[in-house]
Amino acid sequence: MEGLGAFLKSRRGRVTPEQVGLRTFGTARRVPGLRREELAHLAGVSAGYYTRLEQGQAGTASTQVLDALARVLRLDRVETAHLHNLARRPAGPRLSAPPAEEPHSRVLSLLAALGESTPALVLGRRGDVLAWNRAGHALFAEHLPFDAPWQPDGRPSVPRMFFLDPFTRDLHRNWEELARIHVAYLRLTAGRFPTDARLAELIGELTMRSDEFAMMWAGGEVSDCTAGTMRLRHPTVGALSVDYQVWLQPDSPDHRLEVYTPNGPGSADALRILTQAGAEADATVAGGG
Structure with a gap:
């Protein structure tokens, strides 16, 4: 199952600095999308906190932080809902087999x-x-x-x-x-x-x-x-x-x-x-x- 960090990283790699108004002055970049510190700055959180969030070490992110990240990452309504779902997932969730489904x-x-x-x-x-x-x-x-x-x-x-x-x-x-x-x-x-x-x-x-x-x-x-x-x-x-x-x-x-x-x-x-x-x-x- 996909985790919050993997989803954030994949979406961060799809947003170019130009799309969010950042100037790169023609310098070479090792990643195609935004750097962690750039995304953190644009979302109004510290680079350290965002790094821990992407690494699954920051605990539960607030709704305000998730919405800010979604805005910078240009997520649509469904992607934003998915982001919130991933953030609510408990660390190391234990899998269980649900009962057989029955149509109403x-x-x-x-x-x-x-x-x-x-x-x-x-x-x-x-x-x-x-x-x-x-x-x-x-x-x-x-x-x-x-x-x-x-x-x-x-x-x-x-x-x-x-x-x-x-x-x-x-x-x-x-x-x-x-x-x-x-x-x-x-x-x-x-x-x-x-x-x-x-x-x-x-x-x-x-x-x-x-x-x-x-x-x-x-x-x-x-x-x-x-x-x-x-x-x-x-x-x-x-x-x-x-x-x-x-x-x-x-x-x-x-x-x-x-x-x-x-x-x-x-x-x-x-x-x-x-x-x-x-x-x-x-x-x-x-x-x-």
């Missing part, structure tokens, strides 16, 4: 209300699929059993699928863009839940088994995941594009309902064909054919 009955009712023409998934804090409708399953994981989300020990993991599952890799035409979003959101989640042993295990597994994940994770990006576009190459209906949007759940804030809508008439036709094919397959099974 209200989100399941909402999922059912969407029907089978609108693909949707319910995702847990680590990106595990807690539930999906037939359309969501057919769109993203028709190679997996439909009842997989109802088996806590065998739930599909979206991060694992993105980096370790060839079907998912081939499905997404903008795979790299979406993969980076998943990694950045996973980092944000790791800051919110620093003691989650299952989350730490997931990050460790992906780092060891996927060079691409390891490279993206080392990049230090952090962002939320609320809306965007997926360009797909589906084995049943061919090329299509869908927009996704995330609905947060007040009763279970760690969980997200992701809903997918067609991006254009051609994609709408492809979704209708896919949904109809799934309905016909279900009818065949139900009829014993």
Whole structure:
């Protein structure tokens, strides 16, 4: 799991003196970004205190200090929230395995209300699929059993699928863009839940088994995941594009309902064909054919 010092150091290296109005007089610099003492001066803290903060030896930083650092480092809203999450983390937190996640009955009712023409998934804090409708399953994981989300020990993991599952890799035409979003959101989640042993295990597994994940994770990006576009190459209906949007759940804030809508008439036709094919397959099974 990432620590406060590592995050500060990575962001310090991205801000040039010119961006914050410092004059360097053309002198050679050993680091591409700000020096520790420069960042400390601009944030209004002593160089010694900031050094201890970056080394994890300064205890808990105040909200005012963190906001000052965020301002100088030009952090956006999500990055600033991540900074505060890291600063609240106790030193040497002990990992513990949380209980299996269960989707709230209200989100399941909402999922059912969407029907089978609108693909949707319910995702847990680590990106595990807690539930999906037939359309969501057919769109993203028709190679997996439909009842997989109802088996806590065998739930599909979206991060694992993105980096370790060839079907998912081939499905997404903008795979790299979406993969980076998943990694950045996973980092944000790791800051919110620093003691989650299952989350730490997931990050460790992906780092060891996927060079691409390891490279993206080392990049230090952090962002939320609320809306965007997926360009797909589906084995049943061919090329299509869908927009996704995330609905947060007040009763279970760690969980997200992701809903997918067609991006254009051609994609709408492809979704209708896919949904109809799934309905016909279900009818065949139900009829014993």
